[in-house]
Amino acid sequence: MVEIRDGKKVLITPISAEDLKDIRIGDIVYLDGSLTTCRDVAHRRVVEEGREIPVDVRGNAILHAGPIIRPLENDKFEMVSVGPTTSMRMEKFEYDFVKITGVRVIVGKGGMKENTERACKEFGAIHCVFPAGNAVVAAVEVEEIVRAEWRDLGMPETLWNCRVKEFGPLIVSIDSQGRNYFEEKKKIYNKIKDEQVELISKQVGFIK
Amino acid sequence: MSNEKQVEKMTDIMAKFVALTGKILPDDVKAKLSELREKEDDPMAKVIYDTMFRNQELAEKLDRPCCQDTGVLQFWVKCGTGFPLIGELEALLKEAVIKATKEAPLRHNSVETFDEYNTGKNVGKGTPTVWWDIVPGSDECEIYTYMAGGGCTLPGQAMVLMPGEGYEGITKFVLDRMTSYGLNACPPLLVGVGVATSVETAALLSKKALMRDIGSHNTNERAAKMEKLLEDGINAIGLGPQGMGGKYSVMGVHIENTARHPSAIGVAVNVGCWSHRRGHIIFGKDLSYTILSHKGAKL
Ligand code: SF4
Numbered sequence: 001m002v003e004i005r006d007g008k009k010v011l012i013t014p015i016s017a018e019d020l021k022d023i024r025i026g027d028i029v030y031l032d033g034s035l036t037t038c039r040d041v042a043h044r045r046v047v048e049e050g051r052e053i054p055v056d057v058r059g060n061a062i063l064h065a066g067p068i069i070r071p072l073e074n075d076k077f078e079m080v081s082v083g084p085t086t087s088m089r090m091e092k093f094e095y096d097f098v099k100i101t102g103v104r105v106i107v108g109k110g111g112m113k114e115n116t117e118r119a120c121k122e123f124g125a126i127h128c129v130f131p132a133g134n135a136v137v138a139a140v141e142v143e144e145i146v147r148a149e150w151r152d153l154g155m156p157e158t159l160w161n162c163r164v165k166e167f168g169p170l171i172v173s174i175d176s177q178g179r180n181y182f183e184e185k186k187k188i189y190n191k192i193k194d195e196q197v198e199l200i201s202k203q204v205g206f207i208k
Numbered sequence: 209m210s211n212e213k214q215v216e217k218m219t220d221i222m223a224k225f226v227a228l229t230g231k232i233l234p235d236d237v238k239a240k241l242s243e244l245r246e247k248e249d250d251p252m253a254k255v256i257y258d259t260m261f262r263n264q265e266l267a268e269k270l271d272r273p274c275c276q277d278t279g280v281l282q283f284w285v286k287c288g289t290g291f292p293l294i295g296e297l298e299a300l301l302k303e304a305v306i307k308a309t310k311e312a313p314l315r316h317n318s319v320e321t322f323d324e325y326n327t328g329k330n331v332g333k334g335t336p337t338v339w340w341d342i343v344p345g346s347d348e349c350e351i352y353t354y355m356a357g358g359g360c361t362l363p364g365q366a367m368v369l370m371p372g373e374g375y376e377g378i379t380k381f382v383l384d385r386m387t388s389y390g391l392n393a394c395p396p397l398l399v400g401v402g403v404a405t406s407v408e409t410a411a412l413l414s415k416k417a418l419m420r421d422i423g424s425h426n427t428n429e430r431a432a433k434m435e436k437l438l439e440d441g442i443n444a445i446g447l448g449p450q451g452m453g454g455k456y457s458v459m460g461v462h463i464e465n466t467a468r469h470p471s472a473i474g475v476a477v478n479v480g481c482w483s484h485r486r487g488h489i490i491f492g493k494d495l496s497y498t499i500l501s502h503k504g505a506k507l
Contacts, residue, residue: 135273197379
């Protein structure tokens with residue numbers, strides 16, 4: 001579901017492909033509901049080993065991250081600090097991961113490439129960036145850690161299934177049309193960069 | 209005070225100072241980020257800066273590390289030959305990191321190579337990193353603390369250019385890194401550039417350049433001019449906060465240099481991310497201390 005709340009566009013899980021139809025790269029959204037941390041080894045288990053993911057992420061969101069967690073009593077946990085890790089490391093698994101799990105929103109750091117673009121377009125999903133280095137903001141937007149699965153992977157790699165409230169800002173970097181914000185930006189950055197190299201080079205001829 | 213007591217005291221102060229470094233950004237970084245935030249008018253850049261400032265406020269209020277990657281600890285020590293704990297310093301800094309890791313808390317970021325296991329203490333063989341400058345005739349000890357994150361300052365790059373490539377080659381080397389490695393290092397960046405005679409001399413200078421206060425300049429006029437040219441050039445690329453676009457890409461460009469062999473120009477680039485967690489403290493011989501990076505901070 002999509003809701004506009006105080007001018008903020010909030011995605012509420014479960015999310016449908018229809019909900020994402022009008023969301024475009026560069027848009028800023030927030031998330032309410034189910035968000036599960038999921039990174040390198042968990043992707044490998046699902047895609048390469050064909051294991052069933054023990055947290056149902058269909059229609060929900062995953063976060064590429066390894067958090068700092070404080071254990072509380074009665075098998076409960078508190079999120080101390082959580083921030084996205086480089087999404088690019090998951091790129092080679094992401095097409096199959098989206099296909100198998102039906103996840104709708106992937107949150108991480110930096111851009112991703114063709115596999116993810118293809119997955120977003122074919123299955124109706126988006127990739128978003130949570131501004132990295134803001135671990136405390138992200139942690140306080142987690143209301144509760146609902147479940148912890150695949151604990152054998154250790155704290156950073158465990159699937160921490162969280163209930164989040166207005167988790168964000170999430171900046172859409174790949175939309176369900178398969179457009180890619182970073183790839184489009186990079187073309188512009190590189191063009192200006194080449195011009196600047198030329199410009200500066202004219203002024204630093206110190207070896208005569 | 210007995211030597212043992214002195215070691216204990218300095219370990220304690222350094223553990224607290226390391227924890228502080230992980231929670232509160234130094235004054236110069238805070239001031240520069242405020243300035244850049246004011247100057248950005250793009251709505252997306254504004255939302256990102258607002259998040260960054262909210263994060264720093266929350267980190268201070270809730271007493272938590274501001275970024276989850278609390279890095280590998282790196283210390284640059286300028287130690288007087290007359291400083292009483294010169295012999296104990298390296299072991300003491302390691303102990304301080306172990307203590308800070310528990311108390312702050314910091315993430316466990318030390319994996320032994322080849323044996324490939326996480327020590328769980330945030331220290332290991334050769335970590336924390338300590339660089340030494342020995343200062344003859346002084347009885348003070350000046351320490352820079354730095355949390356070196358996995359995405360920013362650890363993956364720096366160095367290369368030796370041929371003299372024919374000149375400072376034009378240095379320019380290209382630096383700018384090429386900005387749209388690749390720099391883009392993912394959480395801009396706005398502090399860019400450290402080393403210009404020296406080999407890969408390792410240039411590399412170390414590029415790191416030391418990041419310890420300089422933002423707004424300081426190289427004392428050589430041409431080097432200072434190049435700092436400014438690179439700063440304007442990289443800003444023009446428009447990376448903005450998080451590399452998502454904006455008017456500014458960097459908090460500054462710092463060049464450090466030495467002489468070189470006639471047939472080689474060593475150049476290195478090392479970037480600090482927006483969350484540039486650097487501390488600067490000076491100890492007197494009686495272990496009284498002054499914190500230069502965070503004015504008014506209490507340990
Ligand atoms: S680059 Fe810096 S701010 Fe970004 S995640 Fe790494 S340590 Fe944190």
